[in-house]
Amino acid sequence: MYTSSYHVPISNLITRPIVACAPDTSVRDVVRRILFESCSSIVVMDDVTAVGIWTEKDALFAGEDPRVLDLPISTAMSAPLLTLDAQTSLGEAAVRFKQSGVRHFGVVSDGACIGVITQTDVVVNQGAEFFLRLKSLASIHLNPPVVVPEHLTLHDAIAGMRRQKIDAIIVEYADGDLGILTERDVVWLIANDSLGGTVGEHASRPLQALAGTQSLYAAQRFMLQEHIRHLGVRDREGNLTGLLSFADILQNIEEEYVSELQSALIERDEALARARFSLRMADLVFDSALEGIMVTDRSGKIERVNQAFTRLTGYAEEEVIGRSPGLLNSGHQGPEFYKEMWRSLVTDGHWQGEIWNRRKSGELYLEYLTITSIHDVEGKISHYAGIFSDITQRRQNEERLRYLATHDVLTGLANRALFEERLERAIVHASQRKRQVAVMYLDLDRFKLINDTLGHNAGDEVLKVVAARLRENLRDSDTVARLGGDEFAFVVEEFSDVRDVGRLAKALLNSVGQPINLDGHDIFTTPSIGISVYPDDGTEAGQLMALADQAMYGAKSHGRNAFHFFESKMTSSAMAQLDLLGEVHRALEQNEYCLFYQPRYDLSSGRIVGVEALLRWRHPQRGLLSPDAFMSVVEQSALIVPLSRWVLREACRQARDWLDAGLEFGRISVNVSARLCNTEGFLTGLTTILSETALPADRLQLEILEGMTMNSRDEIRALLRELAARGVSVTIDDFGTGYSSLAYLKDLPVHTLKIDRLFLSGANPQSPDRAIIRAIVAMGRALELCVVMIGVETADQLAFLQEAGCHQGQGNLLATPASAEEMTELLPYPCDAIVAQADH
Structure with missing residues (x-):
């Protein structure tokens, strides 16, 4: 008969060893392991004990919030692992899958997890063709x-x-x-x-x-x-x-199995009439279960518990026999909760849910409890069986993840997402009650100096102290958030006069400005605060935030350590910034950005040795715009990262086209922002771009600002070394304008120094700037670095650079920035100005 396969034990379906990992394994490594093993789940094992499971369904949480990937799997797994005994029949397993709503069960034999059975296993093997x-x-x-x-x-x-x-x-x-x-x-x-x-x-x-x-x-x-x-x-x-x-x-399939199960139960009843059920086997199953089990009579008096009950509650069997389950009552659920539980037991025959109980030690714990009515042969309720597991840790892990999604890890304050949510809610309430809401932005003055001089650990301690002071000065009904870096924001509600907001701002200035003692040193930092008010300044959350930010910069322009209300005269400037911000985002979507190219020449031969990619914006109304017209807005927004990636990809694609056309151009140079370099996955993305465009790594040169290379963090230097190891050349841009350190410079794997144009523009034969240029050229040669002078505009400047021994030059005298098509025409030829100067 086709239904015979329903009686096959599920242990027969296990065809592969159990795939397992330790609780401290990261979620990212677990994902990779699942992909490598071509399986849909992985069991989390603490030594030899299965403590949980992570499945493809859990991947949705990690996909929504990538920060989860670096957490240990113990914080993201489903626990405890739901199990079936190895001798469970295939048909019964089908019913258990339907009842539980899960897609994976651990298979247990002699108390040890020997494998995992899935819904797919049941469907493939059920034999109900x-x-x-x-x-x-x-x-x-x-x-x-x-x-x-x-x-x-x-x-x-x-x-x-x-x-x-x-x-x-x-x-x-x-x-x-x-x-x-x-x-x-x-x-x-x-x-x-x-x-x-x-x-x-x-x-x-x-x-x-x-x-x-x-x-x-x-x-x-x-x-x-x-x-x-x-x-x-x-x-x-x-x-x-x-x-x-x-x-x-x-x-x-389960519907068919239930029909067959009814026939099997009739046969079992007939068998039970001829022989008593083996009490010894029942005792073994009862006591070996990992879940706590409690059996009561029809009046609710405890008749029997298993060993897991004792382990989970702390009560031995002799301490609870004859007593009510109420001895576990935590007091967290009221009479209505238990009234509804009994109603469900009477009408439905079962109850299932979460409940807080108390161990013998007094410790509270959260359990998932299933209570089932047991009927005698006459159909009357004779007993109740409760099966429960401790899910306290799982709930704590879930709450921790929810907390991390809405709070700043360093300070414990609300993060940007929670701040925006509460601001939206405050606006709705204020609109309904005809009240005002204040939005305050606070930025610490010269906070970067603390990081640069004392290190980022000291900076973090300062931020935590500031966060504590802010909480002390605000009411519980107000929201204080850290938006990032040293920038904080507040939502202030329920005030009767806007002057109250001003008094609060003064209190914040005084509190935050107090000295902070770190390792015996008094650290001073002062805040600048900007304030916007609903509905006077705006009615939308985003608008109020932007105006408060604008007002904060107004406070800084008035000498710092001050607060500033948004003023109507700032509206045009603020709106212009907002409009431009919207336009630069739209421009990327509408493919309005393009690249121009300016060649770099060898100053002795005149041949092209490199090409720099320069960003331009073909504005629908204003025409072709250089970065001066829009980059300040881009750099302050999240657009800087995707736009930088676009420039890098487009430059590599164009360089590949020139190589395919047989044109020699040396290296293609691309300016990259510090924010792009600091993004997670920058090196992976760079590898992908080089692979997709088929551009050899030694044809790419990345230009980074001098200040970024002088950063004291080891991560920046490690990044530069990794780029060099991959064959990508690194240029220090605008050299000579930052806080250069030769000790750093000699250890950095850089190939080229580009001298800032300020040293050449307006220089005359007696200018000290020319001495600086000579010094940089001499230093570059001593360190075996290529030195490039940008901004070459006159023949006199060119002659000076050649006489000083500068390797390469770039500027409008030699060639102006040109489109890709125009650049293609220039590549085969040397620079006329250099050749003429050499002939002269």
Whole structure:
């Protein structure tokens, strides 16, 4: 009979050794391990004890918040691991999967976890082909698929999957085609550091689908052959009506199994009439369970508990027999809670949920409890069985992760996301009650000096002290947040007069300005505060934040250590900044940015030895703009990172085109911002760009500002060494204007020094600037560095540089910045000005 496979023990389905990891393994390493092992889960083992499990479903949380990737798996796993005994039948396992709602069970033999069984294992091995052939796809209930547009960001798509508790979403493309993104895809994306972009870029396409007239058996076979776990279902017109998963097949199998189980129970009752059930085996099962078990009579008096009950509660069996389960009562749940519990037991025969109880020691713990009514042969309730597990640690881990998502780790203050949420809420309340809300921005004056002189650890201690002082001066109803760096913000509600806000600002100035003692040294830092008020200055959260920020800069311009209310005369300047910020973001989306190129020449031969990529903006109304017109806004916004990546990729692509055309240009030079270099995954992204554009690493030269190379943090120097190891050349830009240190310079793997143009512009034969240029050239030669002078504008300047022994030059005298097409025409020829000077 086709249903015989229901009685196969699940231990027979384990075909591979258990895939496990230690609790301190990082989430990132676990993701990579799952991808390497081609499995859907990994068991977390503490020595020989299985303490939890991490599955593809958990990847949605890591995909939504990448910060989770560097946490230990013990903080992100599902715990405890739900288990089934190795002798559990396949049919009973199908029912347990349906009841629990999970997709993985640990398989336990003699108290040890020997493997993992999944929904897929049950579907593949259940053997209900006859039953599955009788049901068409159209006859079963499927929830409508969740469909998202292709341009939705991957982050929002993953957040939506996690929020809606679904394991797959359908992606609709502009051409009408459909794709699918599953939990398994998210695992792959995390393991490959590819969480950016849109969902359309990462979805599997096209979506595999069958007509609704096909049978469940045909769907099962197709999914196994194609190695997929989701299948679209279309109606007669070809419209997508549902998304079938293994869980849906399992649910239909479970219905068949329940029917068979009823027959098996009748047979078991007849067998029990002939022989008594083995009490010894029942005792072994009862006492070996990892979950605490408590059996009461119909009136609620405890008759029996297992060893796990004693381990979890601290009460021995003889201490609880005959007593009420109320001895565990924590007092956290009121009478209504227990009244509802008993109502469910009477009407439904069971209750399931979370409950706070108290151990014998007095310690509170959170347990997940299932209570089931047990009936006698006459159908009357004779006993109740409660099975519970301690989920305190899991709840604490979940709360910790929620806290980290909304708070600053260093200071414990709200972060930007929580600040914006509370500001939006405050505006809604103020609008309803006709009240005012104040937004305050606080920035510490010259905080960078503390980091540069005392180190970042000292800077962190200062920030923590400042955060504590801010909390002391604000009410519980107000919100104080750290937005990043040394920048703080406040939402102040429930004040009757705006002068109260001014008095609060004065108190903050006085409190924050007090000396901070670190290791016996008094550190002084003063704040500058900007204030905007709803609804006088604006009605939108983003607008109020921008205006408070603008007012804060006004406080700095008035001498620092002051507060400044936003004034209407600042509106035009602030709005212009906001408008420009919107335009620069739109420009990247509309592909309005482009690159011009300026060659760098050998000053002795006149040949081209390098080309610098220069950013330009083809503004729809204002024409071609140089960076001076917009980069100050870009550098203060998050756009600096994606725009810098675009420049780097476009420059590498153009350089590859020149190589393919047989044109020699030396190296392509690209200015990179410190913010791009400090982003996680910068080196990985650079490798990807070089790989995708097929540009050899030794053809790329990155230009970084002198101040960045002098940074005292070892991370910057390590980055430069890694770039050099990969063959990428490094140039120090605007050399001579920062706080240069020869001790740093000789240890840094740099190839080129570019002298700042200020030393050459306006220089005359007697100018001290020319002596500085000669000194830098001599130093460069001594350190075997190439020295480049930029801003070469006149023949006199060129002659001086050649006489001083400068290696290379760049400037409008030699060649002006040109488009890629114009640059292509210049590449084969030497510089006329240099050649003429040499002939002269």
